[in-house]
Amino acid sequence: MSATKDYGRLFNFSAGPAVMPVSVLERMRDELLCLPGVGSSILEISHRSKAFDAILDRTIDDLKQLLGIPAGYSVLFLQGGSRLQFSMVPMNLLRDSGRTAQYVITGTWGKSALVEAVKEGKTEVLWDGKGGNYSQLPRWSDVKVSPEAAYLHVTSNETIQGIQFHDDPTGVAAPVVSDMSSDFLSRPVDVSQYGLIYACAQKNAGPAGVTVVIIRDDLLARGAESMPGYLLYRNHAEGKSCYNTPPTFAIYAMGLIVRWLLDDIGGLGKMAEANRSKAALLYDAIDRFPAFYQGHAEKSVRSMMNVTFRLPNEELEGAFLSEAKKAGCTDLKGHRSVGGIRASIYNAMPREGVETLASLMTSFAERHG
Amino acid sequence: MSATKDYGRLFNFSAGPAVMPVSVLERMRDELLCLPGVGSSILEISHRSKAFDAILDRTIDDLKQLLGIPAGYSVLFLQGGSRLQFSMVPMNLLRDSGRTAQYVITGTWGKSALVEAVKEGKTEVLWDGKGGNYSQLPRWSDVKVSPEAAYLHVTSNETIQGIQFHDDPTGVAAPVVSDMSSDFLSRPVDVSQYGLIYACAQKNAGPAGVTVVIIRDDLLARGAESMPGYLLYRNHAEGKSCYNTPPTFAIYAMGLIVRWLLDDIGGLGKMAEANRSKAALLYDAIDRFPAFYQGHAEKSVRSMMNVTFRLPNEELEGAFLSEAKKAGCTDLKGHRSVGGIRASIYNAMPREGVETLASLMTSFAERHG
Numbered sequence: 001m002s003a004t005k006d007y008g009r010l011f012n013f014s015a016g017p018a019v020m021p022v023s024v025l026e027r028m029r030d031e032l033l034c035l036p037g038v039g040s041s042i043l044e045i046s047h048r049s050k051a052f053d054a055i056l057d058r059t060i061d062d063l064k065q066l067l068g069i070p071a072g073y074s075v076l077f078l079q080g081g082s083r084l085q086f087s088m089v090p091m092n093l094l095r096d097s098g099r100t101a102q103y104v105i106t107g108t109w110g111k112s113a114l115v116e117a118v119k120e121g122k123t124e125v126l127w128d129g130k131g132g133n134y135s136q137l138p139r140w141s142d143v144k145v146s147p148e149a150a151y152l153h154v155t156s157n158e159t160i161q162g163i164q165f166h167d168d169p170t171g172v173a174a175p176v177v178s179d180m181s182s183d184f185l186s187r188p189v190d191v192s193q194y195g196l197i198y199a200c201a202q203k204n205a206g207p208a209g210v211t212v213v214i215i216r217d218d219l220l221a222r223g224a225e226s227m228p229g230y231l232l233y234r235n236h237a238e239g240k241s242c243y244n245t246p247p248t249f250a251i252y253a254m255g256l257i258v259r260w261l262l263d264d265i266g267g268l269g270k271m272a273e274a275n276r277s278k279a280a281l282l283y284d285a286i287d288r289f290p291a292f293y294q295g296h297a298e299k300s301v302r303s304m305m306n307v308t309f310r311l312p313n314e315e316l317e318g319a320f321l322s323e324a325k326k327a328g329c330t331d332l333k334g335h336r337s338v339g340g341i342r343a344s345i346y347n348a349m350p351r352e353g354v355e356t357l358a359s360l361m362t363s364f365a366e367r368h369g
Numbered sequence: 370m371s372a373t374k375d376y377g378r379l380f381n382f383s384a385g386p387a388v389m390p391v392s393v394l395e396r397m398r399d400e401l402l403c404l405p406g407v408g409s410s411i412l413e414i415s416h417r418s419k420a421f422d423a424i425l426d427r428t429i430d431d432l433k434q435l436l437g438i439p440a441g442y443s444v445l446f447l448q449g450g451s452r453l454q455f456s457m458v459p460m461n462l463l464r465d466s467g468r469t470a471q472y473v474i475t476g477t478w479g480k481s482a483l484v485e486a487v488k489e490g491k492t493e494v495l496w497d498g499k500g501g502n503y504s505q506l507p508r509w510s511d512v513k514v515s516p517e518a519a520y521l522h523v524t525s526n527e528t529i530q531g532i533q534f535h536d537d538p539t540g541v542a543a544p545v546v547s548d549m550s551s552d553f554l555s556r557p558v559d560v561s562q563y564g565l566i567y568a569c570a571q572k573n574a575g576p577a578g579v580t581v582v583i584i585r586d587d588l589l590a591r592g593a594e595s596m597p598g599y600l601l602y603r604n605h606a607e608g609k610s611c612y613n614t615p616p617t618f619a620i621y622a623m624g625l626i627v628r629w630l631l632d633d634i635g636g637l638g639k640m641a642e643a644n645r646s647k648a649a650l651l652y653d654a655i656d657r658f659p660a661f662y663q664g665h666a667e668k669s670v671r672s673m674m675n676v677t678f679r680l681p682n683e684e685l686e687g688a689f690l691s692e693a694k695k696a697g698c699t700d701l702k703g704h705r706s707v708g709g710i711r712a713s714i715y716n717a718m719p720r721e722g723v724e725t726l727a728s729l730m731t732s733f734a735e736r737h738g
Contacts, residue, residue, distance in 0.1 A: 008408060009403050009408055010408030014414065016614065017413055017415060018413060032401065039377060040378060040699075044383065045383065046385070079450070079578065083598065083599045091597070115598070200614065207412040208416065228456030244449075245450050245569065245577045247448075247619070248576070328408075330409075
């Protein structure tokens with residue numbers, strides 16, 4: 001990962017859509033008018049063409065390799081973002097089941113997922129971090145899932161609060177459904193512990209417009225034929241994500257990013273190492289000036305993706321954002337619902353960008369602390 | 370519109386995703402690494418950023434100008450394709466209304482729309498072209514819509530059969546909902562005659578991954594809060610298509626195509642004229658060899674977008690496809706459900722491509738007829 005000042009690019013700390021690898025963007029640019037050997041742009045080819053089918057197959061195979069997805073799971077590329085998954089999960093797995101879906105509420109996205117589930121069937125909240133202002137997470141051993149539950153829903157990384165589970169749940173009796181939107185492909189995951197994983201692409205995995213669903217095949221049998229056709233997972237599984245026209249360009253882009261992770265980065269273990277090391281630069285700066293920077297997350301659950309903190313007051317936060325912008329660091333304002341600063345440092349954020357921000361944090365605290 | 374043999378491009382007659390204007394592709398390529406003045410790629414910028422908001426506003430304004438959309442309508446950019454609209458329309462406008470939705474079934478897509486509507490409420494088929502193997506269309510004056518209907522659903526152009534309504538329905542008492550997926554932006558439309566227009570982008574309006582909905586504002590009040598949040602039109606209207614992360618790149622691409630139609634083509638009147646003239650080249654070839662080419666559509670309802678015809682037998686069709694490929698004309702095979710030949714000649718198909726195909730049709734018929 002090299003510096004990205006070429007092409008007039010700045011260090012984009014957006015929480016999503018977010019920074020992508022320069023080499024992937026260059027490849028897209030180079031073949032945007034015509035895919036080699038195909039005679040048309042990726043934007044123009046039929047989803048039923050041999051050329052697209054090869055891209056689709058390779059992307060699925062590469063994702064399976066990268067994540068170590070075991071046999072017995074299907075990879076689907078859908079539309080509508082995680083927001084639509086908030087509904088599709090309970091529509092397929094809960095509705096009319098007579099069972100209860102159990103939710104762990106760890107922040108904004110967990111809450112939003114629950115709002116949709118309540119519309120579809122019986123739900124139960126097993127743990128809610130509201131009391132600690134969503135700065136904490138439970139240990140998996142403290143989450144008492146009923147083996148009779150339709151599923152357990154969790155959010156692996158809360159993008160807005162900046163908190164992240166650092167291990168997979170293990171041995172849960174009910175199917176675990178995880179919204180991995182903001183840390184998907186940022187680290188290794190034991191897929192076999194999950195019934196269903198979903199993630200919108202626009203953090204680590206591609207541009208906005210495609211949502212990945214990895215579903216254990218036995219769960220495809222759930223969901224009634226009377227549901228809207230687009231919302232039934234098995235329609236997409238049976239059609240290999242071509243039940244209707246899929247977002248072809250976004251899938252192609254994800255395919256290139258998966259290849260970048262395999263070939264250029266060397267896999268998810270290496271990626272996680274680089275991500276931890278980048279995050280440490282920022283958390284170290286916070287910890288060196290504890291009277292000046294107040295991190296939102298409890299130390300043990302700090303996110304490696306979204307580093308959230310406050311300065312002593314909003315005026316200083318404004319001044320900080322303004323100096324950051326001058327240093328080429330953009331999109332650092334915290335989510336409008338919580339304020340403060342948020343540095344999203346996804347896979348493709350160059351280390352140089354994080355170093356630039358960390359230096360600014362040090363010098364700013366020294367000058368204003 | 371110039372020849373597209375540059376860059377190794379062929380003449381792509383795909384029914385969708387489909388050919389795009391070369392100048393639009395060049396513009397995307399040129400700014401793919403960095404949007405001028407923004408510091409990031411369009412693929413990387415937040416949907417809440419000023420830069421994207423400006424793109425969104427301009428695309429909506431330009432679409433309103435291009436189509437002459439009157440006040441009192443909202444333009445939404447959604448995901449899930451027309452397939453999801455087949456469900457969203459009845460979920461929002463029919464479900465629990467106590468009314469009946471009336472459908473005109475003109476081909477494959479009309480039938481597919483009805484399949485989803487039946488799941489949501491009471492439906493009635495006012496006209497069905499099955500008896501004529503979907504080669505005909507009713508006159509609007511023969512479609513007796515009940516003023517009490519939840520809505521009338523029509524398909525303006527049947528992509529697979531190659532038949533197209535050549536006028537707008539006028540004065541229908543119930544809201545008219547039109548699936549314009551395959552002729553949207555190919556000709557002027559009197560938007561005021563419709564309650565809701567929807568179109569997936571990947572024919573004339575952009576890449577796959579975004580669906581445009583133009584909805585009369587009074588219809589936004591329909592649809593229950595108990596519906597899945599993503600599927601409620603008014604959530605998207607209230608959030609200016611940013612209820613959740615929209616498909617930012619596909620919207621940007623559509624914005625460029627709308628500008629191309631306004632600036633380079635000179636509006637939808639000019640576009641329709643060019644499209645009629647291109648289509649005439651192929652229909653003339655069919656009509657000159659009536660014993661050899663059998664057009665599917667009745668003459669009066671021939672589509673200006675999808676020209677469908679058969680040769681005397683499948684062997685000759687195979688030979689024709691093979692010669693076409695040698696001449697640089699690809700994706701001419703008819704839909705797998707109906708066979709034969711289909712030439713999709715959307716807005717961005719260069720006249721030279723259609724001329725090449727028309728000459729081949731002439732010479733092929735002369736040699737084999």
